[in-house]
Amino acid sequence: MKELRTDFLGVKLSSPLVLPAGVLDISFSSYKLVSGYGAGLITTKSLTKEARKGHEGPVVTEVEGGMLNCMGLCNPGIFEGLEEIKRFREISNVPVNLSIFATDAEGFTELAKEANSSKADFLELNLSCPNVSDEFGVPLAASEKTVAEIISSVKSVCRLPVIAKLSPNVTSFTRVALAAADAGADALCMINTLGPGIDIDIEAGRPVLFNVSGGLSGPCIKPIALRLVYESRKAGITIPIIGMGGITSGEDAVQMLMAGADLVGVGTAVYYRGPEVFEKINDEILSFLERKDYHFISDIKRII
Amino acid sequence: MIKDKRITLPIAEIIEETAEVRTFKFDAGIEASPGQFIMLTDFNGGEKPFSISDTDGKSLSVTIKRVGQFTARLFEKRIGDIVSIRGAYGSSFFIPGKNSGPNIDAANFRPALCGGGFGLPPLYLLAKKLLKAGVPAGNIKVISAGRTENDLLFEKQFGGLGVDYTGAAESVALMSPGRFKGTAAGAFAEIAKGVTGLCNFVYASGPDLMMKSLMPHFSEELEYQFLFERYMKCAIGICGSCVVDPSGIRICKEGPALWKAQVEQLKDFGVYRRKASGSIDYFTDRMAVKAEGAGE
Numbered sequence: 007m008k009e010l011r012t013d014f015l016g017v018k019l020s021s022p023l024v025l026p027a028g029v030l031d032i033s034f035s036s037y038k039l040v041s042g043y044g045a046g047l048i049t050t051k052s053l054t055k056e057a058r059k060g061h062e063g064p065v066v067t068e069v070e071g072g073m074l075n076c077m078g079l080c081n082p083g084i085f086e087g088l089e090e091i092k093r094f095r096e097i098s099n100v101p102v103n104l105s106i107f108a109t110d111a112e113g114f115t116e117l118a119k120e121a122n123s124s125k126a127d128f129l130e131l132n133l134s135c136p137n138v139s140d141e142f143g144v145p146l147a148a149s150e151k152t153v154a155e156i157i158s159s160v161k162s163v164c165r166l167p168v169i170a171k172l173s174p175n176v177t178s179f180t181r182v183a184l185a186a187a188d189a190g191a192d193a194l195c196m197i198n199t200l201g202p203g204i205d206i207d208i209e210a211g212r213p214v215l216f217n218v219s220g221g222l223s224g225p226c227i228k229p230i231a232l233r234l235v236y237e238s239r240k241a242g243i244t245i246p247i248i249g250m251g252g253i254t255s256g257e258d259a260v261q262m263l264m265a266g267a268d269l270v271g272v273g274t275a276v277y278y279r280g281p282e283v284f285e286k287i288n289d290e291i292l293s294f295l296e297r298k299d300y301h302f303i304s305d306i307k308r309i310i
Numbered sequence: 311m312i313k314d315k316r317i318t319l320p321i322a323e324i325i326e327e328t329a330e331v332r333t334f335k336f337d338a339g340i341e342a343s344p345g346q347f348i349m350l351t352d353f354n355g356g357e358k359p360f361s362i363s364d365t366d367g368k369s370l371s372v373t374i375k376r377v378g379q380f381t382a383r384l385f386e387k388r389i390g391d392i393v394s395i396r397g398a399y400g401s402s403f404f405i406p407g408k409n410s411g412p413n414i415d416a417a418n419f420r421p422a423l424c425g426g427g428f429g430l431p432p433l434y435l436l437a438k439k440l441l442k443a444g445v446p447a448g449n450i451k452v453i454s455a456g457r458t459e460n461d462l463l464f465e466k467q468f469g470g471l472g473v474d475y476t477g478a479a480e481s482v483a484l485m486s487p488g489r490f491k492g493t494a495a496g497a498f499a500e501i502a503k504g505v506t507g508l509c510n511f512v513y514a515s516g517p518d519l520m521m522k523s524l525m526p527h528f529s530e531e532l533e534y535q536f537l538f539e540r541y542m543k544c545a546i547g548i549c550g551s552c553v554v555d556p557s558g559i560r561i562c563k564e565g566p567a568l569w570k571a572q573v574e575q576l577k578d579f580g581v582y583r584r585k586a587s588g589s590i591d592y593f594t595d596r597m598a599v600k601a602e603g604a605g606e
């Protein structure tokens with residue numbers, strides 16, 4: 007028997023596949039849809055204190071090998087967001103990773119307190135949104151000091167395991183990863199979207215995205231995601247890693263596990279292969295295990 | 311390869327339907343079926359969904375009501391001004407012999423097409439395609455709702471097709487006190503009640519409450535498709551903005567045309583919809599009609 011089940015920070019997951027923050031995760035119905043197709047862990051849209059309507063459109067544009075998005079952290083706010091988790095809990099036992107976004111340690115800590123009374127299993131800190139720099143400046147994950155400060159402050163009030171979501175758009179990625187681990191993060195999530203990048207409509211002579219730039223996701227970022235997971239392991243990160251960035255097939259997911267991830271996020275691939283992508287990738291991982299006579303996900307983790 | 315191609319082009323024609331409704335025509339060869347929509351932007355902030363009201367493979371039209379900032383800006387545009395569209399997106403209406411649905415042949419297909427406000431234009435394209443598929447014009451009953459007779463959209467166009475057209479305006483309702491509930495929606499439901507009994511399929515397109523008002527008049531076996539509107543951002547099925555509860559159906563992908571079996575599962579239908587932030591916005595009778603721009 008080949009086995010997709012896996013343990014993550016003491017919680018049993020039916021599959022190593024994770025729905026990442028921001029893709030089909032505004033409401034409990036979307037969590038239900040995606041978990042029904044076999045995702046082992048559902049991440050919510052990054053929630054802020056107040057509701058945000060996000061940027062004006064266009065907010066997405068397909069580019070060669072991927073997509074740019076500048077959703078602008080649209081979300082219904084922490085209170086309504088927690089209600090969605092509650093509604094999901096009434097119909098499903100699939101674990102939930104609550105993603106939150108704030109601009110400083112105080113803001114994150116305030117949201118983390120709310121998370122304590124929620125039905126979520128994990129708390130993910132989005133330290134890395136690239137689409138709101140006009141509003142909030144460089145991603146928090148650019149500074150080791152800021153990252154450490156936020157994580158230790160959140161850890162001091164939060165009963166849930168804390169996952170730090172890191173940005174690839176920094177000069178010393180592994181140093182930030184180590185700082186997050188040292189500050190007490192229970193796991194790391196990497197990578198958020200790359201860039202940001204720009205797409206231009208030459209007929210109109212205008213940027214396609216109204217926000218001008220947007221974060222790059224999809225197959226074209228996979229080689230970088232693989233490298234950053236690999237280098238994090240090389241640099242001595244021992245806590246679990248949720249690896250993501252362009253994972254679209256079972257082979258991609260196997261690569262991500264081999265590079266050193268414990269779980270694998272599948273976001274933009276929902277565009278290419280539909281929400282059924284989770285079922286398809288699960289099957290593709292299973293046939294890989296079959297073909298190579300591996301039994302468990304753990305047999306291929308960190309193999310390189 | 312990029313699947314989701316955007317087409318940026320000049321507006322080829324602008325037709326004033328009413329003071330608040332205009333049809334914009336583009337020389338764009340986009341394959342589209344009735345019920346599908348495009349996303350339209352002028353790159354000045356906002357990209358919005360609009361149903362396709364006509365297409366012949368070489369040109370494409372959308373019919374737009376002025377309701378807020380974005381549509382008001384569109385109303386300032388002239389022929390030749392550049393805008394950008396992508397699509398066509400979403401599911402389409404049933405056409406006998408063309409796509410899957412109930413086993414009725416075109417000659418015996420007796421559909422009612424019920425629409426309110428800017429829900430009417432997609433039904434116009436539908437009527438054309440039904441005729442083309444061989445449904446006799448006399449079999450097709452169109453019921454259009456609008457606040458006043460001036461707001462009844464596409465009366466002339468439907469007339470040109472030779473289908474059976476009835477307008478339900480509030481003014482009509484007010485002229486017959488006691489007979490209708492006094493709103494366009496009330497008049498619409500009353501007329502629909504009479505008509506749907508004669509039909510073996512119903513298409514509806516308009517605000518939730520208007521479509522919902524039809525349902526009590528449906529016989530149990532009557533098959534139908536409703537065209538839904540929910541807040542759209544990506545229109546390609548990844549952002550989750552347009553998802554309905556509790557099935558997780560994405561209105562931009564599996565919708566906007568939903569089948570009876572899908573509609574019956576909906577918990578939010580006529581109760582609430584989600585705003586741009588994803589937070590829940592409950593309908594109130596009058597407000598819902600107003601907010602969605604139909605019949606007002």
Ligand SMILES: Cc1cc2nc3c(=O)[nH]c(=O)nc-3n(C[C@H](O)[C@H](O)[C@H](O)COP(=O)(O)OP(=O)(O)OC[C@H]3O[C@@H](n4cnc5c(N)ncnc54)[C@H](O)[C@@H]3O)c2cc1C
Pocket residue numbers: 347356357358359360361362372373374375376377378379380381382428431432538539540541542543566601602603
């Ligand atoms: C599938 C679909 C088909 C549609 N077809 C037509 C059509 O054929 N003709 C037509 O006139 N209108 C149509 N609409 C509605 C149209 O998209 C809105 O009227 C338009 O976006 C309003 O923009 P605004 O800035 O002028 O108004 P706003 O003041 O921004 O909003 C007015 C109303 O439009 C709704 N709206 C605003 N933005 C969006 C959005 N991104 N997605 C969905 N609803 C939105 C709001 O919820 C509100 O009820 C359709 C909507 C959907 C979802």
Ligand SMILES: Cc1cc2nc3c(=O)[nH]c(=O)nc-3n(C[C@H](O)[C@H](O)[C@H](O)COP(=O)(O)O)c2cc1C
Pocket residue numbers: 026027028029051052075077079105132135171196197198199222223224225227250251252253271272273274275548549
């Ligand atoms: C439309 C969209 C919205 C996103 N929103 C968020 C978000 O709110 N918070 C976050 O941490 N990451 C967000 N992301 C980033 C993803 O979670 C993921 O890190 C990234 O897209 C790379 O994975 P992928 O290539 O599989 O999509 C978003 C990505 C997309 C495409």
Ligand code: FES
Pocket residue numbers: 541542543544545546547548549550551552553560561562563
């Ligand atoms: S509009 Fe984004 S999923 Fe439908």
